[in-house]
Amino acid sequence: MKIELHKISVRELTEGYTDNAENGVRAYGGRLDVRPPYQREFVYKEKQRDAVIDTLTQGFPLNVMYWATREDGTYEIIDGQQRTISICQYVNGDFAFDMRYFHNLHDDEKERILNYELQIYICSGTDSEKLKWFKTINIAGEELTEQELRNAVYAGSWVNDAKRYFSKNGCPAVKIGSDYLNGSAIRQEYLETAIAWISDGNIEPHMANHQHDPSAAPLWQFFQSVITWVETTFRPTRERKKIMKGIDWGMLYKKYKDEVFDFQKIDAEVSRLLLDDDVTKKTGIYPYILTGKEKYLSIRAFTPAQKLAAYERQDGICTECGHHFELTQMEADHITPWHEGGRTVAENCQMLCRDCNRHKSGK
Ligand SMILES: [Zn+2]
Structure with missing residues (x-):
């Protein structure tokens, strides 16, 4: 260079x-x-x-x-x-x-x-x-932006064609995808998302491989398939769309596109989770329903006061292994797990040593 x-x-x-x-x-x-x-x-x-x-x-x-x-x-x-x-x-x-x-x-x-x-x-x-x-x-x-830099580096016929779909205000990608994507088309964030979806996040290798392709039609077709899948699978109302922006729909589409879902059952589940105060990340609801992974929901954590109360109640003894620990060496745990209906409230808090907590939650 x-x-x-x-x-x-x-x-x-x-x-x-x-x-x-x-x-x-x-x-x-x-x-x-x-x-x-x-x-x-x-x-x-x-x-x-x-x-x-x-x-x-x-x-x-x-x-x-x-x-x-x-x-x-x-x-x-x-x-x-x-x-x-x-x-x-x-x-x-x-x-x-x-x-x-x-x-x-x-x-x-x-x-x-x-x-x-x-x-x-x-x-x-x-x-x-x-x-x-x-x-x-x-x-x-x-x-x-990062994607503007990538466009400069991997300039060529493929990027030029991709911009027609993804990079202008009112472009086709904005028309069909604005309910589901974050960022702005002119700052290349729609293009970035589309490439991330099709490449499992390997944006730069993907751009390098396709730099001199005469057309970016496969990218546009993939993007359309993802959006169509989201809309036909969930049939979201305007209200539901508020929690559908910025999700990694490409990953979910690849994993679940061949499964048949009951959109009414899913919607009932969404309603229930929206009303759950312990679910602090509402945009994680759809990914959680599909994958079953609680990490998407950022379940509410216990407060320092709740932790201290549990620690004193237990006299510093880990309720799993029975050994004594300092407060700083312990972690809070839901006695009844959240997915079994356990709330993030003082009565449902216990302090475990790190090893026991890791063991219990299977982390
Ligand atoms: Zn322990």
């Missing part, structure tokens, strides 16, 4: 600046993809924008920016998107700073800005090298 520091002037950067619906924002003689068209909704705050121009005007240093080279020799911004847009818009006369537009400045002031040198690291290398590096530098960056 190669990372080189380049000094690029504002004059060079803003040359050929365009912003339109078809190509998004481009600069640096058209060779730099500043912001792809689907991200247009994403705006920098005025205050941050003014701070960038203030820095340029005074000749102070701006933080370094990062670009990546693409296969076709053009560039993509990895870090510095908003700063670049602010500079281009200002020089283009789109907004005024300190009451003056760029064309209102004196010639020497204009020159000073155009000659200002930006520090830009340009990175080229294998995809996995770039991704590792981007993740490191992006910690301090303001702009890209």
Whole structure:
């Protein structure tokens, strides 16, 4: 992998600046993809924008920016998107700073800005090298989500096609999936979820394998199958959908798609669990019903006061093994387990030593 520091002037950067619906924002003689068209909704705050121009005007240093080279020799911004847009818009006369537009400045002031040198690291290398590096530098960056970085690294025909389904406001994935997914399509979180579902969470190997596929239709078909399965299996009302967002539906679909469920029985079970105060994670209800694993429900824990009361009642003796322990060496346990109707109340609390507790709960 190669990372080189380049000094690029504002004059060079803003040359050929365009912003339109078809190509998004481009600069640096058209060779730099500043912001792809689907991200247009994403705006920098005025205050941050003014701070960038203030820095340029005074000749102070701006933080370094990062670009990546693409296969076709053009560039993509990895870090510095908003700063670049602010500079281009200002020089283009789109907004005024300190009451003056760029064309209102004196010639020497204009020159000073155009000659200002930006520090830009340009990175080229294998995809996995770039991704590792981007993740490191992006910690301090303001702009890209993890999936946006992956899209930059595994750019190609497959990602381009996948974006048609998953990456715009009002795209097909939003139309059918917004009740079941977290995040936003334009920030690539729908695409991220879809790839995680189809690949069991192995997003990057999946993208690497399919990078040059001519079409992402299999991904879209899989996504549709998952959503259709959720809707036909559970027939959720609007009320039920409130606890269906952000679940790993891909995993559940793969495991249970061939089973036949009684949707009315499931719904009765959902009602019961919704009313159970000890179920603290309501979005875990559907995964719990399918898998039977209590961990999804985050069953309410005993309070410190309840634990202390039980400890004193037992005189510090573990009720399983009969040995004495310090309070800090013990853990609270439901005497009657939650799934057998035991509540998280003082009378149902006992203190066990760690070994006995682990043994009892089969952890
Ligand atoms: Zn014990």
